[in-house]
Amino acid sequence: MENGAMKSNLYLYKKKIINLIMLSLSVLAAVISIIPLIFIIYYTVSKGISHLNIDFFIEMPKPVGEPGGGMANAIVGTLIMLGIGGSIGIPVGMSAGIYLSEFGKNKFGNVVRFFADVLSGVPSIVVGVVVYSLVVIPMKQFSALAGGIALGIIMIPTITRTTDEMIKIVPQSLRETALSLGIPKWKTTVSIVLKTAWKGIATGILLALSRAAGETAPLLFTALGNRFWSTSIGQPIASLTVYIYDYAKAPFEDWNNQAWTAALVLIILISILSLLFKIITRSRYNIKQ
Amino acid sequence: MKFFKNKNGSIYTSNNLGDIFFEKITGFFAAVVLILVILMAYEMYAGAKPSIEKFGWGFLVSSAWDPVREMFGALPIIYGTIVSSMLALLISVPLSIGVAVFLSEIAPSWLEKPASYLVELLAGIPSVVYGLWGIFVLVPWIRNDVQPFLSQNFGFLPFFQGPPYGFGLLAAVLILSIMILPIIASISRDIIRSVPHDQREAALALGATKWESILIVLKEVKSGILGASMLGLGRAVGETMAVTMVIGNRPLISASLFDPSYTMASAIANEFTEATSDMYISSLIHLALVLFVITIIINALARLLVWSMDRKWKTVR
Amino acid sequence: MLIVDKYLRTIKNNTQENMLNKKSILILLFIFFTSGYSFAQLQLNGAGATFPAVIYTKWFDEYKKLTGVQFNYQVIGSGGGIRQVLEGTVDFGATDGPMSDKQLLEVKDKRGTEVLHIPTVIGAVVISYNIPGVGKGLKLTGQVLADIFLGKIYYWNDIEIQKINPGINLPASAILVAHRSDGSGTTYIFTDYLSKVSKEWQIKVGTGKAVNWPVGLGGKGNDGVAGFIKQTEGSIGYIELAFAVHNNINYAFMKNKNGYFIEPSFKSVTAATGEILNNMPADLRVSITDADGKDSYPISGFTWLLVYKNMKNEEKANALVDFLYWAMDKGQSYTTDLYYSPLPNKIIKMCRNKINTITANGKKIK
Numbered sequence: 001m002e003n004g005a006m007k008s009n010l011y012l013y014k015k016k017i018i019n020l021i022m023l024s025l026s027v028l029a030a031v032i033s034i035i036p037l038i039f040i041i042y043y044t045v046s047k048g049i050s051h052l053n054i055d056f057f058i059e060m061p062k063p064v065g066e067p068g069g070g071m072a073n074a075i076v077g078t079l080i081m082l083g084i085g086g087s088i089g090i091p092v093g094m095s096a097g098i099y100l101s102e103f104g105k106n107k108f109g110n111v112v113r114f115f116a117d118v119l120s121g122v123p124s125i126v127v128g129v130v131v132y133s134l135v136v137i138p139m140k141q142f143s144a145l146a147g148g149i150a151l152g153i154i155m156i157p158t159i160t161r162t163t164d165e166m167i168k169i170v171p172q173s174l175r176e177t178a179l180s181l182g183i184p185k186w187k188t189t190v191s192i193v194l195k196t197a198w199k200g201i202a203t204g205i206l207l208a209l210s211r212a213a214g215e216t217a218p219l220l221f222t223a224l225g226n227r228f229w230s231t232s233i234g235q236p237i238a239s240l241t242v243y244i245y246d247y248a249k250a251p252f253e254d255w256n257n258q259a260w261t262a263a264l265v266l267i268i269l270i271s272i273l274s275l276l277f278k279i280i281t282r283s284r285y286n287i288k289q
Numbered sequence: 290m291k292f293f294k295n296k297n298g299s300i301y302t303s304n305n306l307g308d309i310f311f312e313k314i315t316g317f318f319a320a321v322v323l324i325l326v327i328l329m330a331y332e333m334y335a336g337a338k339p340s341i342e343k344f345g346w347g348f349l350v351s352s353a354w355d356p357v358r359e360m361f362g363a364l365p366i367i368y369g370t371i372v373s374s375m376l377a378l379l380i381s382v383p384l385s386i387g388v389a390v391f392l393s394e395i396a397p398s399w400l401e402k403p404a405s406y407l408v409e410l411l412a413g414i415p416s417v418v419y420g421l422w423g424i425f426v427l428v429p430w431i432r433n434d435v436q437p438f439l440s441q442n443f444g445f446l447p448f449f450q451g452p453p454y455g456f457g458l459l460a461a462v463l464i465l466s467i468m469i470l471p472i473i474a475s476i477s478r479d480i481i482r483s484v485p486h487d488q489r490e491a492a493l494a495l496g497a498t499k500w501e502s503i504l505i506v507l508k509e510v511k512s513g514i515l516g517a518s519m520l521g522l523g524r525a526v527g528e529t530m531a532v533t534m535v536i537g538n539r540p541l542i543s544a545s546l547f548d549p550s551y552t553m554a555s556a557i558a559n560e561f562t563e564a565t566s567d568m569y570i571s572s573l574i575h576l577a578l579v580l581f582v583i584t585i586i587i588n589a590l591a592r593l594l595v596w597s598m599d600r601k602w603k604t605v606r
Numbered sequence: 607m608l609i610v611d612k613y614l615r616t617i618k619n620n621t622q623e624n625m626l627n628k629k630s631i632l633i634l635l636f637i638f639f640t641s642g643y644s645f646a647q648l649q650l651n652g653a654g655a656t657f658p659a660v661i662y663t664k665w666f667d668e669y670k671k672l673t674g675v676q677f678n679y680q681v682i683g684s685g686g687g688i689r690q691v692l693e694g695t696v697d698f699g700a701t702d703g704p705m706s707d708k709q710l711l712e713v714k715d716k717r718g719t720e721v722l723h724i725p726t727v728i729g730a731v732v733i734s735y736n737i738p739g740v741g742k743g744l745k746l747t748g749q750v751l752a753d754i755f756l757g758k759i760y761y762w763n764d765i766e767i768q769k770i771n772p773g774i775n776l777p778a779s780a781i782l783v784a785h786r787s788d789g790s791g792t793t794y795i796f797t798d799y800l801s802k803v804s805k806e807w808q809i810k811v812g813t814g815k816a817v818n819w820p821v822g823l824g825g826k827g828n829d830g831v832a833g834f835i836k837q838t839e840g841s842i843g844y845i846e847l848a849f850a851v852h853n854n855i856n857y858a859f860m861k862n863k864n865g866y867f868i869e870p871s872f873k874s875v876t877a878a879t880g881e882i883l884n885n886m887p888a889d890l891r892v893s894i895t896d897a898d899g900k901d902s903y904p905i906s907g908f909t910w911l912l913v914y915k916n917m918k919n920e921e922k923a924n925a926l927v928d929f930l931y932w933a934m935d936k937g938q939s940y941t942t943d944l945y946y947s948p949l950p951n952k953i954i955k956m957c958r959n960k961i962n963t964i965t966a967n968g969k970k971i972k
Contacts, residue, residue: 019498026395029387030404033474036467037411040422047425063663064829065852065944095318103312104319112319114589115326121520121588122329122581123527125554129561129577130329133336140694142651153325160322186311214415217529217554221562227663228649228676236651236678241417245530246681248421249825251832251853256425263418270413356789356816432838452760452780454823455838538787538824549823559826562653563685563789565709565815570689 048264051257056265061227061243067254071262073229077144077237078213078269081223084148084233085212089155090205096156097163097201102189104164113164120157127153128218136222144230144237147223151215155208162204166197210270216241240266333581336574339567348575354540354556356565361572363579365540369550370580373458373532374525377465382518385470386507389477389514394503405478412471420534423464428455428535435459436547451547459546460535465528469521476517480510480598516594523587527580529554553580649676650922654687654700655791656828657729658909660848661944662700665937672932675925681827685789685815691721691912697922699912702729702791703798703815704891719916722964723890724957726933728879728947730847730870731795731905732857736835737762737777740856743869745770747861748803748896748904754781754842755800756807757821762840770861777840784834784843787824789815795907796844799895803904844905847871848945862904863896872947874903879950886956906947916965923966930961 059070096116100109127150135146170193178188194201216239224236225246240262247259340348344361351362388408392401432455439449484506492502507514537549538559553576564570659681666677679700682690687699692713704723705713713721733746750766753759759766763776786793794815801808811817825831825843832849835841847870850857859867868874878897886892896904911930917923934957938948949957964971 015498015501019500022500022503023395026387026391029384030391030396033384033388033411033470034404034407037407037414039426040414040418043422043426044418063667064660065848066664092318092321095315096322099312099315099319103316108316109319112322114592115323117592118585118588119322119326121523121527121584122326123529123554123584125527125529125557126329126333126577126581129336129557129574130332132561133332133574134328136695137693142695156322156325160319184305184307186305186307189311210413214413214417216415216417217558220558224562224651224653224682225680226678227666227680228670228678230649230676230678235649236680241415241530244417244421245534246829248417248424248534249827249833250829251836251849251855252829259421263421266415266418270415353818355818356814429837452782452840454782456823456834533826538826539819539822559787559824560789560816563683563687563689563816565685565688565692565789 044260044263044267047257047260048262051261052264056258056261060229065252067252069258071238071240071243071258071265073226074238074240074243074262075265075269076229076231077223077226077239078241078266080144080231080233080237081148081151081219081239082209082213084145085151085155086205086209088149088152089159089208089212092152093156093159093205093208094163094201096160098167098189098194100160100164101167102185102193113161116157116160119153120161123217124150124154124215125217125220128221131218132221139234141234142222142224142236143234144223145233147219147237147239148233150218150222151212154215154218155212158208158211159201159204162207163197163201166200166204167193169200170196206273206276209273213270213273214241214266216245220245240269330578330581333574333578337571337578340571340575343568344572344575348572349579352540352542356569359566359568361569361575363553363572363576365542366551366553366556366576367579368542369458369536369540370526370552370554373461373465373536373550373552374522376458376462377469377525378518378522380462380466381470381473381521384466385473385477385517385521386514388470388474389481390503390507392474392478393481394499394506405475408471408474411467412475416468416528416530417534419464419468419531423460423531423535427463428460431455431460431463440547447544448546451543451545453547454537454549456535456537456549457547458536458550461532461550461552462546464531464535465525468528468531469525472524473514473517473521476520476595477510477514480513480517480595481506483598484509510598512594513598516591516598519587519591519594523584523591526552526587527554527584528552529558533558553577648674648921648925649678650697650925651678651680651695652687652698652700652911653680653682653690653696654912655684655702655909656681657684657702657731657790657792657795657846657907658700658727658946659828660846660852661727661940661946664940664944665933668940669929669932673925673928675929677929681829683786683788683815683827684791684794687912689789691914692716697917697919698914698926700909701912702907702909703794704910705912717914719914721912722915722960723910724913724930724960725890725908725910725949725953726937727941728875728894728906728908728949729945730875730903730947731792731799731844731907732847732850732870733842733860733905734832734835734845734850734855734857735842736839736855738839740774740776742856744774744856744858745861745867746858748799751860752800752804752807755783755785755819755821756804756810757783779840782838782841783822784825784831784838784841785819785822786816786826786831788826790827791815791907791909792828792844792846793817795893795895795905798893798907799905802896851945860904862900862902863898864900864902866900868901868903870903870905872942872945874901875906875947876950877901878903878906879953883950883952886953890953890956890960913964915963916968918967920966920969923964924971927961927964927971930964931958934958934961 056070058072062069131146131150178192219239219242225242226236226238230237244259244262247255348363350364352364353360353362432453436453443449489502492505533555539549540551557573561573662679684701684703687701690696691699694717760781763778797813801813825834828845828849831843832845835843836853859869862868877899878894881898882892894906934954941948
């Protein structure tokens with residue numbers, strides 16, 4: 001009798017210990033995973049801030065070996081290519097997403113969804129290779145346009161899928177009410193459904209823009225790079241990401257420092273994108289149920 | 290007002306011209322997505338053709354990447370890609386599951402929200418910034434602390450031999466595991482959360498410890514977590530900048546983690562603008578094609594696994 | 607754009623307050639999206655070698671101050687320069703490893719015009735290293751160097767290295783070899799030299815801008831390799847002199863053909879041209895590694911600008927020719943400060959003659 005009680009006590013004890021160990025391991029895993037993040041943010045901020053001055057934003061890069069200079073052209077370059085990419089990616093992505101959610105419950109729709117997922121998994125360098133053959137070679141020119149197109153292609157799948165998902169969430173009753181009032185389907189979708197889903201769609205767009213802003217590989221052989229100020233889409237153009245890459249592996253300490261600053265500015269830019277969209281979509285659009 | 294039911298199941302009002310246009314135009318853009326992928330595949334195939342014709346399947350198994358003699362064999366490069374990604378998965382998956390469990394089961398809600406946010410922040414950091422940090426923080430640490438330690442204590446193993454460059458396979462594996470962790474962790478967390486609570490409560494009612502109830506949930510979502518891991522694998526395979534900046538850029542098949550290595554993505558990034566002969570460029574496009582195919586297969590399998598999770602729980606509800 | 611139109615329309619249906627906010631942001635976005643369509647001032651795009659990057663970027667900076675014309679030079683390696691010239695995506699290229707006969711024929715075929723090699727400066731490929739306790743001036747021979755890069759010598763205190771450096775205390779640590787991962791003219795000059803001084807190298811590896819390296823780690827660009835050497839103790843690599851000096855990286859004195867250990871400097875590099883001065887080929891492509899002459903530095907090389915003999919854009923052609931004449935004249939005065947060697951006068955004359963043959967749409971320039 002006592003034996004039985006002891007055995008079951010031991011059994012319980014063992015279970016409790018395993019429980020404790022495993023749960024602590026899980027907490028440990030979470031802590032370990034956050035450590036690199038903290039390190040990266042810490043280094044980027046501390047090293048980046050030390051050289052963050054007004055020069056960085058208004059000066060051009062200096063010749064190899066001379067200290068000083070800035071990355072004004074790179075900041076503008078990144079913004080311009082995001083603009084070009086956005087003007088391709090947003091309309092295409094949103095329209096495709098609208099089609100998928102409103103008309104796409106058929107085979108064609110499923111195929112498109114699958115291909116959108118495929119596209120989002122394609123490494124960005126492969127996109128760069130394709131845009132090189134399709135745009136750079138025929139144009140006989142590296143250009144901001146080619147870089148922008150590559151970024152746009154990268155943005156499309158994210159925007160398509162989020163638009164699709166966000167519009168799906170809008171309750172069917174809303175559409176039915178509008179239709180019963182005599183509003184044609186297209187107007188319903190645009191004026192009412194879209195307005196309701198706008199916040200979610202904007203998050204998708206912002207995600208896509210952030211991802212594109214951080215891309216380097218596809219720009220290496222489309223936009224190439226530019227040591228001078230340029231806003232023309234038909235010419236090569238500088239970008240923050242490519243500069244970080246070039247300056248990081250350089251032996252010049254001054255360049256290394258500028259790379260950290262560029263990384264900081266890039267991360268701040270990505271955060272600003274987030275705030276910008278939050279402001280735009282401040283919500284007077286939510287129709288109450 | 291006439292109401293019609295479309296073959297899609299959606300309802301529309303009449304033969305309004307606007308409606309027809311709307312459907313056609315948005316449909317066109319949807320088709321653009323399709324066309325884009327097909328166009329990419331076609332372009333790469335066309336570009337890779339000379340290389341495919343010259344080397345055939347031998348491209349994948351021969352070891353010489355020799356631009357001087359125009360002999361291009363991708364085996365060491367494919368080896369580098371596979372080994373770096375697999376090892377990164379090995380490190381990342383257990384950690385991710387730990388994080389996912391922590392976020393969905395253990396953390397109180399005031400902690401869970403900021404912690405989840407932090408994990409997603411990790412995913413948003415650009416690859417090149419990871420690479421920058423890799424060059425100036427991770428690599429010196431590996432060169433000065435990790436490699437000597439491993440050499441002294443485990444140097445008899447073939448994995449820890451060779452001069453301490455700092456750069457090399459080990460650095461690439463570590464950086465990749467940090468980069469893919471957020472993806473695997475957030476998807477796993479979402480999957481675990483989607484399991485209805487009755488499962489856990491039933492287990493607890495029967496006297497299971499918290500960990501045992503979690504184990505039961507994990508068993509249910511096995512394939513979903515597998516899918517999440519595959520998505521992570523897909524990202525690791527295609528990762529370019531961070532890897533190029535720390536991996537040492539030499540095509541080499543070696544057991545040692547200390548040796549430099551090369552992945553398909555870094556080979557293309559390093560050599561594409563300068564491949565001087567047509568065959569060289571064609572071989573690089575051939576690599577891009579192989580990379581493209583591999584990521585499609587991995588991602589397709591991954592999506593299937595994750596979608597199957599959705600369907601499973603839909604029926605239970 | 608249909609969607610944006612519709613969105614714009616729905617915005618009109620809003621309250622006054624929202625409208626102001628949204629409209630102004632949209633206008634900003636519109637300007638942002640279309641800002642790319644602005645006028646370009648005259649800009650020529652070039653790409654290529656990292657070897658002369660220090661002086662080319664200086665030249666283009668100075669030239670812009672003088673004339674306002676922008677020469678956007680992207681350092682992607684000599685192989686890249688040649689490739690892009692072949693494809694026609696740049697206005698000029700730069701390389702330290704000359705184009706082969708095959709490539710010259712190819713470009714004539716593809717682009718419809720010949721490509722001229724215009725030498726601009728001469729530089730030294732130095733063997734740099736980072737050995738704690740060892741300063742500048744480690745002595746090395748071609749044979750020992752080849753053996754290091756073949757992987758046959760792997761410790762710093764190997765007897766072969768110690769033999770030629772009796773007074774220096776070399777550590778018993780591994781030699782961490784670095785080479786270029788990209789298509790490099792610097793690699794071309796380096797491997798050209800190694801092939802001349804080591805039969806084994808010539809057979810096993812050969813000469814080229816990108817070769818099948820037996821050992822070592824790949825860095826991208828002269829800057830990538832210099833960066834690696836600077837940060838890694840025990841490392842060795844080959845970079846252009848300017849990169850070594852600017853970064854306080856130590857470099858070796860190489861034994862030349864005549865048996866002397868020579869310090870790389872603009873003097874010893876100029877001395878290396880003595881042998882071929884009277885034998886320059888008409889197309890100006892020539893190698894000066896392992897040159898004769900007791901003061902010659904054995905790993906020296908020319909670097910060339912690759913220009914199309916007939917350019918399609920007159921404005922660009924005029925600017926390019928003007929720049930080239932400036933480079934031959936004023937430009938040469940910047941060389942020694944930046945650790946390159948100016949071209950000997952005889953060669954400058956040959957260059958000017960070559961530049962004179964450049965045409966724009968068949969018409970002569972100036």
